[in-house]
Amino acid sequence: MRRLRRPGSLLWPAALIALAGTAPVATADPAAAQPIASCAPALAATAVPAGIPMLDWSENVGYDVAGNLWVSRVYRNVVQRYDRSGALTATVPVDFPGAVRSGPDGLLYVVYGDTPTSLVSPGGVVRFDPTAADPKPEVFVSGVRTMPNGAAFDEDGYLYLGASLSGVIRVRPDGTIDTAWTDQAPKGSANGVVVRDRTLYVTTNGGPLGRILRIPIDAPGDVSVVADVSSPVAGVPDFTDDLIIDSAGILYVTTVFGQLVRVDPATGAACAVLSGEPMTSVVATPGQPDQLIAGTEGGAVLRIQLPR
Template sequence: MSRPLRPGALLWPALIALACTAPVAAADPVAAAPPIASCAPALAATAVPAGMPMLDWSENVGYDVAGNLWVSRVYRNVVQRYDRSGALTATVPVDFPGAVRSGLDGLLYVVYGDTPTSLLSPGGVVRFDPTAADPKPEVFVSGVRTMPNGAAFDADGNLYLGASLSGVIRVRPDGTIDTAWTDQAPKGSANGVVVRDRVLYVTTNGGPLGRIQRIPIDAPGDVSVVADVASPLPGIPDFTDDLLIDSAGILYVTTVFGQLVRIDPATGAACAVLSGEPLTSVVATPGQPDQLIAGTESGAVLRIQLSR
């Protein structure tokens, strides 16, 4: 059965070609990750039902400081707020929204320009008060080309953006781009980004597909490979999208083949704890470490219960 194209799908043929032919700078190739020990399957249920196919695509998900869930509807050019009961309580206009992240200041930061047209009309990040009855976005950083999508804050308030052809970009707390840091970071296809203990973990799909990289914040040129994610089809890599890291330091990665993959960064060991429809994004439910929320290409938002 065919499925709608994601915002980056126009780049898919080029990414496949890169996966087959292009070298990866500053990172040695590794074999597909071995199975991880004690990897029980997760259970998924619908938290927010799917709406209109493709139009309601849920590109990213995130929580604000009040515990409201925010969903990026990339083809509707809005982010939506849902309360704890699942009721829609606000809709905020954002052009082709990507990652939705809560800042240290309590404001909500949303990537915009997650579309191939950002080559001509650059994207960036907007921010707004997520508790307002009618939130008004303001531009925090602009001029980011090549499909900015993933985002994560470090403990100092720096924001790291993953862009499809530009790699990882660091934005200072004042909204200016740290070009010295960014120039040292790996270039190429970056997507999801998370931070833990002065280390970035980034999903990349430019050579090969399905790679997870480790980037030390204090030495961004010293990139290493955590794992390469395989699809359910023998010998075929998957396309990794978003990711999170839990309190134990374990990564959970979403893929276009519909996998939620659990990865131990210390060993690269991995396994799929969930398989189904294509997953676009994932975030932990506040106060419930064994429960995740995931976006999908269908537009549904899933509640995922992990098994330990």
């Protein structure tokens, strides 16, 4: 997620802090205030280097059906396609791009307007053919004034947007917003979104920072807390960004303190498998579930080998 101040300052936007009063009421684990524990370490290497650090901020990462990697360069207002060798093969203009997700129709869906200025110039979602030599984006969703960021599709083709200034938004397969569902979902900050077994897992940073929520798709008002992620510093919460869920149902969450945190949704147990530079996003490498790709605030894209 993009912040209003330089990322290293850890000064959060006033708008997000104010949302603490509107976040869902739920009970968190008191142990969350303790520094997060370490577990079996992962290994990280640079998959795609940053051209200009910070300017090349890699806000989100995702794969298309052909196995090409797409990276949202939020400060450059583009998404970029890289082939399996890491070569840049296409650049598509998208205003302040966020999540990059392959849709059930094989098209690539990209959130746009991931900026506080979406209050004035609304965001939404564009889509395009990711295999085209020169992809042309078309608007799929528009009019989202609450800083859309994360995204995930469910098995029925509904798209869920994590909006930093309002919560989770559900989009029907025809591109219209399901206001009845959205009105029932928790309000406040929402960032990364993943779906498994008719359940959404959402990172939030409104009250408190670093919270992961569980939202049943069929009962969006029945929200519960999975875990509160702490930083390596005692008493200091982390800022959770994107997340994925693996085939075993384990979450991997990226944070501003540079942690890749493993979370078991069944117990809330969390530990850091990697610590380093601030990470913005994460996706599994196709066909290699124990290998992840992560975006960073500096702009480099990391290849992460999970412990076996």
